[in-house]
Amino acid sequence: MTDNGSDAGDTAGDEIAHQAGDVPVHPAYGVVRGVTPYASVLLCNNPGNMELDGTNTWILRAPGSAECVVVDPGPPNKKGHVKRVAEQPGIALVLITHRHFDHTGAIARLRKRVDVPVRARSAKYTHGAAPLADREVIEIAGLRITVLYTPGHTGDSVSFLVEWEDRRALLTGDTILGSGTTVIDPSDGTLRDYLNSLNRIIVEGEDAVLLPAHGPDHPQVGPVARYYKKHREERIDQIVAALDDLGVSAKKAKPMKVVRKVYADVDKKLWPAARMSVKAQLEYLREH
Numbered sequence: 001m002t003d004n005g006s007d008a009g010d011t012a013g014d015e016i017a018h019q020a021g022d023v024p025v026h027p028a029y030g031v032v033r034g035v036t037p038y039a040s041v042l043l044c045n046n047p048g049n050m051e052l053d054g055t056n057t058w059i060l061r062a063p064g065s066a067e068c069v070v071v072d073p074g075p076p077n078k079k080g081h082v083k084r085v086a087e088q089p090g091i092a093l094v095l096i097t098h099r100h101f102d103h104t105g106a107i108a109r110l111r112k113r114v115d116v117p118v119r120a121r122s123a124k125y126t127h128g129a130a131p132l133a134d135r136e137v138i139e140i141a142g143l144r145i146t147v148l149y150t151p152g153h154t155g156d157s158v159s160f161l162v163e164w165e166d167r168r169a170l171l172t173g174d175t176i177l178g179s180g181t182t183v184i185d186p187s188d189g190t191l192r193d194y195l196n197s198l199n200r201i202i203v204e205g206e207d208a209v210l211l212p213a214h215g216p217d218h219p220q221v222g223p224v225a226r227y228y229k230k231h232r233e234e235r236i237d238q239i240v241a242a243l244d245d246l247g248v249s250a251k252k253a254k255p256m257k258v259v260r261k262v263y264a265d266v267d268k269k270l271w272p273a274a275r276m277s278v279k280a281q282l283e284y285l286r287e288h
């Protein structure tokens with residue numbers, strides 16, 4: 001969501017991959033790292049608070065397929081990254097997990113190099129094709145890709161269930177990250193949508209490999225999704241207890257008063273972010 005990198009450091013991370021030997025491990029900048037037989041990642045060198053080590057651009061291709069699919073080409077100002085993405089042979093489609101600019105910023109630059117359809121849930125980021133529909137199945141690059149609406153982080157967030165033979169992976173965008181927890185964008189994300197989406201991911205993707213848009217991949221979606229759910233529910237319980245102590249309803253509570261109580265032991269620099277999160281939780285409690 002924020003960007004504090006520049007083109008200057010775009011190739012600096014190449015050494016990290018080499019130090020780790022022939023088999024790169026996350027975070028490996030500047031190399032295509034194979035994660036499953038049909039999914040590889042090109043990590044962009046745009047680390048930050050929201051981006052963790054940077055944006056994961058996923059390259060999907062069944063073994064032996066001449067075609068591939070690119071998911072989330074990355075931020076706007078990373079020429080080297082876009083060049084590396086565009087060099088992947090046989091790009092037939094670009095998919096977008098959600099509108100944030102560290103995922104969509106590179107679309108224009110990539111389209112100058114490869115003229116292929118770009119598809120997102122939002123028409124704004126869709127080119128040369130229709131926007132994505134929930135439960136739509138895309139057969140491409142020897143794979144079966146099912147679109148799942150998973151709003152909450154943003155209103156337009158989707159996940160992609162990728163199936164090849166009897167193997168499954170779930171690309172979760174920013175809905176589930178490889179480490180830490182995600183934020184709910186106050187402009188169109190809601191906690192209610194987010195919790196529903198976590199439930200949907202647990203049902204649909206339990207045993208799938210987790211391929212997130214930031215941070216390392218994990219062998220199974222289920223445990224990570226359940227951890228996210230538990231974390232959110234614990235926070236909601238804390239807010240309910242704080243409201244009880246303050247003797248005020250979710251409707252009348254002032255977010256900052258709740259922050260002072262629940263986040264008393266947290267650095268005050270983090271309070272504005274905490275306020276955003278408390279606001280989302282109070283909205284959720286008002287509806288329940």
Ligand SMILES: [Zn+2]
Nearest residue numbers: 001098100174
């Ligand atoms: Zn995002």
